Amino acid sequence: MKKLTTAIVLSMSGLIATTAMAAPNDHDRHGNYPNHEVKTVKVIKKDDHRNDWRAGQVVPREYQHPRYAVDYRSHQKLTKPERFQKWYKVNGNYVLVNEQSHKIIKVIR
Numbered sequence: 001m002k003k004l005t006t007a008i009v010l011s012m013s014g015l016i017a018t019t020a021m022a023a024p025n026d027h028d029r030h031g032n033y034p035n036h037e038v039k040t041v042k043v044i045k046k047d048d049h050r051n052d053w054r055a056g057q058v059v060p061r062e063y064q065h066p067r068y069a070v071d072y073r074s075h076q077k078l079t080k081p082e083r084f085q086k087w088y089k090v091n092g093n094y095v096l097v098n099e100q101s102h103k104i105i106k107v108i109r
Contacts, residue, residue: 079096
């Protein structure tokens, strides 16, 4: 009987101790502190790569596709490409690309 009473007392003291540790500690602060509010501001940044094309850069593989190719004769501002060069329309810009090295030669905005 003594062992049973001891086991019950120990388990109850363990339960009380865990609830005491879980209680919030307010460090005797009883006032409101408006300066400690956390405000979340959502910033929407428009990532426009329209002006990122520069001569000498390599055109990404996703734009080296025939669907981006443009015939220079159908557009007045495009010059005739030389050998191994091709015009592409990417993000509203016309880009003249070397087909062997895939480097940009000229950009028309």
